[in-house]
Amino acid sequence: MGEGPLRAGGCLCGAVRFEAAPSKFEMDVCHCSMCRRWSGGTFMAVPCGSSLSFTLSGGLSVFRSSDYGERLFCKACGSSIAWRMQDGSAAAVSMQAFDDPEEFVFAEEIFVDDKPDTYAFANHTRKLTGAEVMAQFANEQGA
Numbered sequence: 098m099g100e101g102p103l104r105a106g107g108c109l110c111g112a113v114r115f116e117a118a119p120s121k122f123e124m125d126v127c128h129c130s131m132c133r134r135w136s137g138g139t140f141m142a143v144p145c146g147s148s149l150s151f152t153l154s155g156g157l158s159v160f161r162s163s164d165y166g167e168r169l170f171c172k173a174c175g176s177s178i179a180w181r182m183q184d185g186s187a188a189a190v191s192m193q194a195f196d197d198p199e200e201f202v203f204a205e206e207i208f209v210d211d212k213p214d215t216y217a218f219a220n221h222t223r224k225l226t227g228a229e230v231m232a233q234f235a236n237e238q239g240a
């Protein structure tokens with residue numbers, strides 16, 4: 098997965114730099130409570146399959162946020178970098194961490210049933226509940 102052209106990005110302070118090949122040039126927003134707390138907003142993510150690699154990882158730290166997922170961030174400046182399966186099979190990389198975030202189209206919102214009423218995006222997007230996301234994910238993993 099994620100055999101598209103490579104794109105580069107990094108954290109705010111420069112201690113983490115990465116390369117990844119977006120599976121598609123789309124961004125989706127996750128409204129789940131973990132992503133909101135972790136990102137300080139909503140997590141705007143680009144699906145990159147297993148292609149995420151680090152060219153500079155001095156500041157890289159990993160937090161295991163569930164039985165299967167982990168969150169990668171810079172311990173020097175606090176930037177959120179990516180959510181990843183612990184086995185590395187799939188990663189959702191922060192759109193805002195890419196050097197050119199304007200390449201990505203806002204296509205989808207997930208965990209919409211977890212979204213607080215205090216904000217809403219005006220963009221026309223596909224909207225999936227948490228249950229719909231988990232069902233789709235199980236399908237893709239062949240589980």
Ligand SMILES: [Zn+2]
Pocket residue numbers: 108109110111112113156171172173174175176
């Ligand atoms: Zn940093």
Ligand SMILES: [Zn+2]
Pocket residue numbers: 127128129130131132133140208
């Ligand atoms: Zn989330």
